[in-house]
Amino acid sequence: MPPLAQRNLFHDKVRLAVTLTGIVFAVVLIVVELGLFVGFTVTTSGLIDHSGADLWITSKNVPYVEQGVAFSERKLNQVRAVPGVADAQKIIAHWTQWKRHDGSQESVQIVGINVDDSLERPWNLVQGNVQHLKDPDAIILDELYKQKLGVARVGEVFEIGGYRARVVGFTRGIRSFTTSPYVFTSFKNAQDFTNMREDQTLFIVVKLAPGANLEQVRRDLLAHVKDVDVLTSAAFSHMTRFYWMFTTGAGVAVLIAALLGLVVGFVVVAQTIYATTMDHIREYGTLKAMGAPNSYVYKVIMKQAAISAVIGYVLGMIVSVFVVHASQKGGAAIMLPAPMAVGMFFLTLTMCIGAALVSINKVTRIDPAMVFKG
Amino acid sequence: MQSAIRVRELTKKYDEGTSGTLALRGVDLDVRPGELLMLMGPSGSGKTTLLSIMGCILTATSGSVRIAGMEVVGLREKELPALRLAHIGFVFQGFNLFPTLTAGENVELMLDLKGISAAKAKRRAHELLEQVGLGEKYASFPADLSGGQKQRVAIARALAGDPGIILADEPTAALDSHTGRTVMEMMSELAHQRGRAVVIVTHDSRVLHFADRMVKIEDGAIATENEPRVVPPGLLAQNFSQAGLIPTEPHGKF
Numbered sequence: 001m002p003p004l005a006q007r008n009l010f011h012d013k014v015r016l017a018v019t020l021t022g023i024v025f026a027v028v029l030i031v032v033e034l035g036l037f038v039g040f041t042v043t044t045s046g047l048i049d050h051s052g053a054d055l056w057i058t059s060k061n062v063p064y065v066e067q068g069v070a071f072s073e074r075k076l077n078q079v080r081a082v083p084g085v086a087d088a089q090k091i092i093a094h095w096t097q098w099k100r101h102d103g104s105q106e107s108v109q110i111v112g113i114n115v116d117d118s119l120e121r122p123w124n125l126v127q128g129n130v131q132h133l134k135d136p137d138a139i140i141l142d143e144l145y146k147q148k149l150g151v152a153r154v155g156e157v158f159e160i161g162g163y164r165a166r167v168v169g170f171t172r173g174i175r176s177f178t179t180s181p182y183v184f185t186s187f188k189n190a191q192d193f194t195n196m197r198e199d200q201t202l203f204i205v206v207k208l209a210p211g212a213n214l215e216q217v218r219r220d221l222l223a224h225v226k227d228v229d230v231l232t233s234a235a236f237s238h239m240t241r242f243y244w245m246f247t248t249g250a251g252v253a254v255l256i257a258a259l260l261g262l263v264v265g266f267v268v269v270a271q272t273i274y275a276t277t278m279d280h281i282r283e284y285g286t287l288k289a290m291g292a293p294n295s296y297v298y299k300v301i302m303k304q305a306a307i308s309a310v311i312g313y314v315l316g317m318i319v320s321v322f323v324v325h326a327s328q329k330g331g332a333a334i335m336l337p338a339p340m341a342v343g344m345f346f347l348t349l350t351m352c353i354g355a356a357l358v359s360i361n362k363v364t365r366i367d368p369a370m371v372f373k374g
Numbered sequence: 375m376q377s378a379i380r381v382r383e384l385t386k387k388y389d390e391g392t393s394g395t396l397a398l399r400g401v402d403l404d405v406r407p408g409e410l411l412m413l414m415g416p417s418g419s420g421k422t423t424l425l426s427i428m429g430c431i432l433t434a435t436s437g438s439v440r441i442a443g444m445e446v447v448g449l450r451e452k453e454l455p456a457l458r459l460a461h462i463g464f465v466f467q468g469f470n471l472f473p474t475l476t477a478g479e480n481v482e483l484m485l486d487l488k489g490i491s492a493a494k495a496k497r498r499a500h501e502l503l504e505q506v507g508l509g510e511k512y513a514s515f516p517a518d519l520s521g522g523q524k525q526r527v528a529i530a531r532a533l534a535g536d537p538g539i540i541l542a543d544e545p546t547a548a549l550d551s552h553t554g555r556t557v558m559e560m561m562s563e564l565a566h567q568r569g570r571a572v573v574i575v576t577h578d579s580r581v582l583h584f585a586d587r588m589v590k591i592e593d594g595a596i597a598t599e600n601e602p603r604v605v606p607p608g609l610l611a612q613n614f615s616q617a618g619l620i621p622t623e624p625h626g627k628f
Contacts, residue, residue, distance in 0.1 A: 002483045007474030018435050262376040289431050291459025291535070293452070367432040371466055372422050372543050 005303035016308075019272040020042035023312025024319060026265020027348055029057035031320040033258035034344075035334035037251055039327075042335060044177040045237040047093055047111065053205035055218060056228050056236045063247075064240040065093055066109065066178070071228065078225045079204055084212030085221075089114045090201035092190040095180055099159040100150035107180040108141075108149070108160065112190020119205050122184040128154055128169015131280055133186050140169040144330075161193040162164040175333055177244055195323040262351060269312075270355035273305055277359035281366065288368040297363050305356035306349065313348040317341065376443055378539050378571030379405040379428050384437035386423050386571045386594075395421040401437070401592040407538065410584060412566040412571045421575050422543065424591065428455045428573065429462055442538055459487055463532030465561075467544035469524040471516040477503060477527045478512035484534035502530040506560065521555030529560055540564055542574045545563035546581055558584045 004186045009016060042049070047065055048056065057079060059069035066208070079088045091113035096103045113120045115133045122130060122140050132138050141149065141159070160183065176182050183193075191198060208217055214232060221230040231239070245251025277284070284297050320336065327334040386398040397420045405411050405428075410576050413421040426432035427439060431454070434447045442461050449457070464470075471480050478499045485495035506526040516524055525545060531538055542561065546554035559582050565572040565586070575579070582588065590598040 001486050002475055002479040004472060004475060004483065007472075011474045116437075282470070283472050286457065286466075286472075287483075288459065289429070289464055290484060290487060290531075291455045291457075293455045296487065369426045371431075371470055372426055372466070 001299070002141060004283075005300045006307060008276060008283075008300070009304045009307055012276065014163050015272055015276055017357040019269060019276075019308050020312050020315060021330055022265055022268025022272065023348065023352065024316040025268070025350045026261050026351065027313055027316025027344060028319050029261030029264070030258050030347065031340075031344060032323055032334055032337060033254050033261060034340060035189060035250070035324060036332060037245070037254045038337065038340065039175075039333040039335040040177055040250065040254065041241050041245055043175045043238045043333065046174065046176075047182070048122070048237040048240060049267065050123050051091075051205055051233065052207065053119050053233055054208045054214060055221065056231045056233060057204040057206065057221065057225065058202075058231065058236075060227060060229055062229065063330050064243040065203075065236065066095070066240075068093060070196055070200040070202055070286070071198055073201045075225050075228065076201070076204055079206060079221060082217065082224050084209050085206055086212075087117065087119065087207035089117045089119045089205050090187055091120050091203040091205050092187060092194060092196065092201060094190070094194040094196070094202060095189070096161040096194050098149055098165075098183070099160070100293045102150065106149055107178075108183045109178070109180045110160070110193045111182050111184045111371055112187040112194075113184065119207060122169075122171050122174065124172045124174060126170055126172045130169075132168035133184065133189075135166070135168065136189065136191070137166045138168040139165045139185040140171060140186065141181055142165065142174040143170040143172055144175060146170075149181065163189075163192045165189075165193070173328070173333070180265075213245035246349075251359045262347070265348075266351050267356050269305070269352050270309065270358045271306070273301070273352075273356050274359045274362065276304065277301060281341060281362075282370065284363050284368040285366050285368050288366060289371045294364055298360050299361065301356050301359050302353060305352040309349045309352035312352070313345050316348070318342070326363040377404040377440070378407045378409075378442060379403070379500075379573070380438070381424075381428065382438040383434045383571075384424070384427065384439060386432070387435045387547040388421070397594050401591075401596055403596065404442060405539075405573055406583070407516035407571050408565055410562055410574070410586045412582065412585040412588045413573060413575045413591060414588060415597070419591040420594040421591045424542060424567050425541055425573065425575050426627050428539075429464060430458050442467075444614060449586065452555075459535060461538050463535055463537035463540045465525070465528050465540065465545045469516070469521075469528045469548075470533075471514050471524055471527060476513050476515055476581070477519065477530075479507060480516070480527055481531045481534050484531050488535055498534065499530075502534055503527070505533075506530045513528045520553070520576045521549050522556060525549060525553070525557050526560070529557070529564075533564070538570060540570050540572045542572070544576055545577065546578050551580065554578070554580060559601070 022056045059071045062068055073090055076088060076090055079085060092110060094110055095107055096110050099105050115130060128140060133140060151167055154167050154169060157164060174182055208214060222240040289298055324334045324336045381401055381403040384398055384401040387394045387396050389395060391580055401424060411422065415421045427434050430441065430446055437447060439446050441457060446457060479500050481499035482495040485498055500512060503512055506529055508523060508526055511519060511523060545557055549557060561572050562584050564570045589596055
C-alpha cells in the first residue's frame with residue numbers, strides 16, 4: 001500500500017503535534033496514576049512481603065498489619081511446638097510518637113524484631129548494622145524520612161514514647177503508606193516505645209520447615225493455639241493492601257485519576273484523528289469511487305491511529321521514566337514494572353484504535369458520488 | 375458488438391417519497407467499446423446522476439444498467455466497489471489526486487487496489503506515466519504539477535486499473551486550451567486506439583469535435599442524440615449548435 005496513512009499523518013505537523021501531545025499526556029497521566037497505585041499497594045504490605053515469614057499469627061479479626069491487637073507472648077511456645085514450624089518470632093508493629101529536637105512530635109510506626117533472627121529484619125540497609133539494634137536504645141529508620149523526623153546522622157538521640165532512642169543506621173526506600181515512617185528496633189525496645197506490657201506481642205511470624213505443607217501447618221496452628229487467626233503471608237498482605245487501597249478509598253481515587261487520563265487521551269486523539277479524516281474526506285471518497293472497499297479505507301485510518309499510538313507511547317514512556325526516576329527520592333514512589341509498561345503499550349494502542357472508530361464511522365457513510373460534486 | 379454500457383428505462387428519484395425529485399426518467403443509452411460519447415446538458419439536467427449510476431457509485435431507482443454485460447441494478451452496495459475496480463476508470467474535473475502522494479504513488483494506489491505487488495506496481499506506474507508523457511514526474515507531488523499534468527496523472531491512474539470504461543466529469547473544465555486539447559487527444563486515443571468506452575460529461579464547447587456521439591440530457595431525459603459516426607466529428611458541433619445545445623458562436627475549439 002502506498003504510504004497514504006503516514007503521509008496524511010505527517011502532512012499536517014501542527015495537528016500531529018496536537019495528537020501526540022494528547023497521547024503523551026494520557027500515557028504519562030495513566031503511568032503516574034497506575035504507578036502510584038502499584039507503589040502504594042506494594043508499600044502498604046511492605047512489612048509483610050519483606051518479613052520472610054510464611055505465616056502470620058494475629059489476634060482475632062485483625063484487618064491489616066497496622067491494626068494489630070496485643071496478645072500473650074506465651075502463645076509463642078505453643079506455636080513453636082506445632083510440627084512443621086521451623087522458626088517463630090514475636091513482632092511488634094505499632095504507632096507511637098517521635099519527639100524531634102525542636103519539641104514537635106511526629107507519628108512513627110515502631111517495628112520490633114528479634115535482632116538475632118532472620119525474620120522481619122530491616123532491608124536495604126545503607127548505613128549501620130542490624131546487630132547494633134541489640135543496644136537498649138538503638139533504632140534504624142529510612143533515610144527518606146530524615147527531614148521529617150529531624151535526623152541528620154547516625155548517633156543522634158531522640159525520644160520515642162517517652163524513651164530515649166539513638167539512631168544506629170539507615171535504610172533506603174522503605175516507605176510507609178501512611179505518614180508515619182517505620183522505625184526498626186529490638187522487640188524489647190519496641191515494647192517500651194509503644195508502652196506494651198512485657199508479656200505481650202502483637203504478632204507472631206512463622207517460618208515453616210522445609211517440605212512442610214503450608215495449609216496443614218496453618219490448620220494445626222489454629223487447632224493448637226486459641227483465640228488467634230493464622231494467616232498466610234500472601235493472605236495477610238492481600239488483606240492489608242485491600243484495606244488501604246479500597247476500604248479507605250485511596251486506591252479508588254488513584255484509579256479514577258488513571259481512568260480520567262484514559263478518557264482525556266481518548267477524546268483528544270479521537271478529535272484530532274477525526275479532524276484529520278475530515279480534512280481528507282474527499283480523498284476517502286475518491287478511494288471509494290475508485291473501487292476501494294471500506295476495509296481498505298479503514299486500514300488507512302487504523303494505520304494512522306496505530307502510528308500515532310506507537311510514537312505517542314514511546315514519547316510518553318520517555319517522560320514517564322523520568323517522572324518515575326524522580327519519584328524515587330520522594331515519599332510516594334511511582335512504580336513502573338515491566339508488565340505495566342507492556343500493558344500500557346496495548347492500552348495506548350487500544351485507546352488510539354478506539355478513537356479512530358469515530359472517524360471510521362464517518363468514512364463508512366461517505367457517499368462516493370461526492371467526487372462528482374464540485 | 376456488445377455494449378460496454380447498456381442503460382434501459384433508467385429512473386432515479388432522490389429523497390424517495392411523494393415529494394422526491396425525479397433526476398432521471400426512462401433513460402435508454404448504449405455506449406460501445408471504442409466510442410467516445412459526450413453527455414451534455416444544463417446544470418441539474420441529470421447528466422452527472424447518469425454518469426454516477428453508470429459508474430456504479432449511485433444506485434438507480436428502477437430500470438436496467440448493464441456494465442460489461444453484467445446487470446448492476448439490484449446489486450448490493452458492498453458488491454459495487456469490486457465492479458468499479460474491475461471495469462471503470464474515473465477522471466474528475468478537480469483531478470482528485472492524493473496531495474500527500476507523489477504522481478507515481480497516486481498511480482500505484484490504483485494498482486495496489488487491484489492487488490498488484492509493490493514492485494510490479496512501481497514498474498507499471500512508471501510505464502503509465504511515460505505513456506501520458508510524465509515519466510520524469512514520478513516523484514513529483516501534485517502541488518508541484520500544472521493542471522494539465524495533474525489531469526494526465528489522473529488519466530494514468532484511471533488506466534492503471536485497465537478498465538474497459540472511462541468516465542470523465544468535466545475533464546477539461548479547469549484547463550487552458552492547449553492543455554485541454556492534450557487531455558482530449560488522450561481520451562480520444564483511449565477510445566479509438568485502445569478500444570475503451572469513454573463517456574465524458576462536459577459543458578466545454580471546445581471539446582465537442584472529439585466526440586463520436588453527443589447526448590443532450592434535459593430534465594432527466596435524453597433530449598437529443600445523434601448517431602455515432604454518421605457525420606464527421608466537425609459537423610457534430612454544428613448539429614448540436616442547431617439543436618441549441620451549444621452556443622452558435624462557439625468560443626473556439628481545441
